[in-house]
Amino acid sequence: MSLDRIDRKILTLLQENNRLANVELAEKVGLSPPACLKRVRQLRESGVIIGDVSLVNPELSGNKMTMLVSVEMERDRKDIYARFQASINRAPEVIECYQTTGSYDFVLIVCVKDIQAYEVFLERVLRTDPNIRKFQSSVSIRRIKYATAIDIQQT
Template identity: 50%
Template sequence: MAEIDNIDRNILRQLQQDSRLTNVQLAEVVGLSPPACLKRVKRLTEQGYIARQVTLLDPSKLGPMLHMVVEVFMERDHKHLFQAFVQRVQDTPEVKQCYQVTGEVDFVLVVMTTDMVAYEALCDRLLYSDPNVRKFRTLISMKRDKFETAIDLP
């Protein structure tokens, strides 16, 4: 993968803050002509630096929602069992993030559901039904003090 320079980093910083910027606006902010800026954005996308562009919604505007962090402890440490669990997580829309971690816990999930009934149904489908899940611990978020998606660029 090609190295990126300071202009590329600046483009990435700006797009992380507001991907709705037009190419003309972005070019002006980073000090390039619009064609040169567009060429760089295309290259950054083709090289995989820009994985996708999304719209972040404000969950508080969408009605009641529970945010939970779930620690999952597996019974056996076998790659194929972990892969099967990850595939089931991939197919579960309520799981917004999944991290395989080191230490006492095997996976950390970030989950969003409308209520406890929906969370219990998720547990039945994903956790209780998997014989390799030894136990899990649920932490319910009382409020979100920080949520950031931007990656710091040197």
């Protein structure tokens, strides 16, 4: 789907506040409410907008520790990667997972209550996978930047 100036404005505004009423959104982008609603529906149906969520402060939810975990697999095989990815998708502690280039095959962002909860995660998910050669854990001491909005550039 090709995005025009109005689509980009809609996306920028919805990333700032997805609870914005359609009437207000339409006014801000210069469309009638029905035309604006149609645009938003098209953005959803085409997969440009993939979800609407509420962001929860991890500290207030009890998950005070964020771990960055780099994982190196034993072999570079599609079936091994698929099994690993399936296990990661089942692990609620993993809030992000990226397949990467370089020394490690995957980088995980793991959010847990404390170090004991992290150890439980390690035993249940990583140490039981025979296809993991090694992993390295880093503790985040402070979040410097966190954003969910992407920059909507002109193309």
